[in-house]
Amino acid sequence: MNISIIGSGYVGLVTGVCLAELGNKVICADSDAKKIKGLKKNIVPIYEPGLEELIASNVKNKRLKFTSSIKEAVLKSEVIFIAVGTPSLENGEADLTGIENVAQNIAKYMDGYRLIVEKSTVPVETCFWIKKTIAANLKNKYKFDVVSNPEFLKEGSAINDFNYPDRIIVGLESIKAREMITSIYKPLNKPILITNIKSAELIKHASNAFLATKISFINAVSQLCDKVGADVTEVARGMGLDNRIGKYFLHAGLGYGGSCFPKDLDAFINIADKLGVDFKLLKAVRQTNIQQLEFFLKKVKNSLWMVKSKTIGVLGLSFKPNTDDLRNAPAIYLIRALEKEGAKIKAYDPKAMAKAKPLLKNVVFCKDAYSACRGVDCLIIATEWNEFKELDFVKVKKLLRRPLIIDGRNIYDPAALQALGFTYLGVGKNG
Ligand code: UGA
Numbered sequence: 001m002n003i004s005i006i007g008s009g010y011v012g013l014v015t016g017v018c019l020a021e022l023g024n025k026v027i028c029a030d031s032d033a034k035k036i037k038g039l040k041k042n043i044v045p046i047y048e049p050g051l052e053e054l055i056a057s058n059v060k061n062k063r064l065k066f067t068s069s070i071k072e073a074v075l076k077s078e079v080i081f082i083a084v085g086t087p088s089l090e091n092g093e094a095d096l097t098g099i100e101n102v103a104q105n106i107a108k109y110m111d112g113y114r115l116i117v118e119k120s121t122v123p124v125e126t127c128f129w130i131k132k133t134i135a136a137n138l139k140n141k142y143k144f145d146v147v148s149n150p151e152f153l154k155e156g157s158a159i160n161d162f163n164y165p166d167r168i169i170v171g172l173e174s175i176k177a178r179e180m181i182t183s184i185y186k187p188l189n190k191p192i193l194i195t196n197i198k199s200a201e202l203i204k205h206a207s208n209a210f211l212a213t214k215i216s217f218i219n220a221v222s223q224l225c226d227k228v229g230a231d232v233t234e235v236a237r238g239m240g241l242d243n244r245i246g247k248y249f250l251h252a253g254l255g256y257g258g259s260c261f262p263k264d265l266d267a268f269i270n271i272a273d274k275l276g277v278d279f280k281l282l283k284a285v286r287q288t289n290i291q292q293l294e295f296f297l298k299k300v301k302n303s304l305w306m307v308k309s310k311t312i313g314v315l316g317l318s319f320k321p322n323t324d325d326l327r328n329a330p331a332i333y334l335i336r337a338l339e340k341e342g343a344k345i346k347a348y349d350p351k352a353m354a355k356a357k358p359l360l361k362n363v364v365f366c367k368d369a370y371s372a373c374r375g376v377d378c379l380i381i382a383t384e385w386n387e388f389k390e391l392d393f394v395k396v397k398k399l400l401r402r403p404l405i406i407d408g409r410n411i412y413d414p415a416a417l418q419a420l421g422f423t424y425l426g427v428g429k430n431g
Pocket of ligand 1: 119151152153154155156179195208248249250251252253254255256257259260264275319320376
């Protein structure tokens with residue numbers, strides 16, 4: 001099929017290149033001409049494992065191209081995916097001006113039937129408004145369908161998530177739309193759940209909110225574990241063995257970050273409020289997430305006694321491994337808070353340092369993890385990159401001024417590090 005993706009950000013690029021890989025002819029469009037110019041030269045604006053190579057091979061096979069012309073994208077495709085950003089406004093509400101703009105442009109340029117697939121994360125009823133906006137701006141009465149097809153890709157494993165989804169959700173209301181969208185996803189051979197449009201929109205927000213709830217729940221439990229001397233990893237394992245609970249998203253840590261959970265939770269709470277539903281549970285989830293970082297910060301302060309004039313090594317800056325994304329990254333919050341107290345920070349991240357440099361002007365960025373350990377009073381693990389799991393701790397101990405490791409991601413075995421003479425503090429395992 002001829003498919004256009006409007007919005008070449010994280011979701012748009014991954015979706016576009018994966019649909020091209022399935023054999024479609026895909027045009028990825030974006031109003032940011034600089035980004036498109038870069039993409040045409042295979043300069044990919046984000047780090048996502050495998051993405052650059054996949055883009056290069058699909059461009060070479062002429063299945064994928066880039067344009068800054070929305071007109072070209074609309075004219076040359078029968079299916080248009082909307083994947084523009086929906087950032088948070090001050091009050092937490094999702095800013096849908098990008099979506100409205102795309103809908104107006106689709107209406108302006110379409111010259112026959114189009115299937116419009118809404119993929120950006122949006123509040124319930126957005127598809128209704130997209131439909132209304134297109135209808136109101138159409139010059140000729142061309143037919144079109146709007147479907148809601150939320151995405152569930154995770155940064156760092158997005159290509160794999162696209163190819164092996166647990167489920168594909170599509171909210172739709174016409175047979176033609178059903179036939180077209182199911183034929184696009186058929187090669188994946190995965191279950192497609194067809195729902196009404198509003199249900200599909202709600203499934204996305206409800207899923208992210210539920211996952212955030214699991215994280216905040218286990219983080220609150222980790223604080224209890226710290227108080228009584230239990231081990232949150234054991235508690236989570238014991239809970240997760242119950243199939244009704246499940247083992248995923250029960251890793252206690254520094255709280256959830258990234259571009260999705262914090263924003264989507266705000267938007268979900270906001271739309272619920274607007275509809276007259278006071279979703280108190282989610283407000284508590286959000287509050288617990290903030291509290292978890294404060295709790296960790298207190299742990300760092302207590303173990304150093306005076307933070308002022310101490311040098312602290314921080315391993316990991318991105319909000320999670322395998323990405324260079326720093327949006328709502330707990331590491332950034334921690335570093336700023338510790339600097340405010342007068343600490344000097346040395347940091348290392350395998351992929352996110354270029355993006356971190358403009359945000360953290362006083363931090364000393366190191367060439368590797370060992371350099372970040374040299375002469376510091378304490379080492380904090382803020383992101384669980386695999387390479388941090390394989391450090392040579394005999395070497396690390398020699399480099400640290402004081403053998404204190406505060407592990408915000410619980411990636412080490414406390415007993416092993418204690419046996420080497422470290423003071424080790426994890427999350428929810430230090431009674
Ligand atoms: C999340 C969802 O998992 C995707 O399904 C969804 O498509 C995406 O948002 C989106 O809406 O676009 P993502 O934000 O990329 O994906 O990353 P996750 O792997 O879900 O992690 C989110 C945050 O939760 C990270 O800060 C991570 O460190 C934290 N987390 C995750 C925990 O603290 N504990 C866990 O057990 C799991």
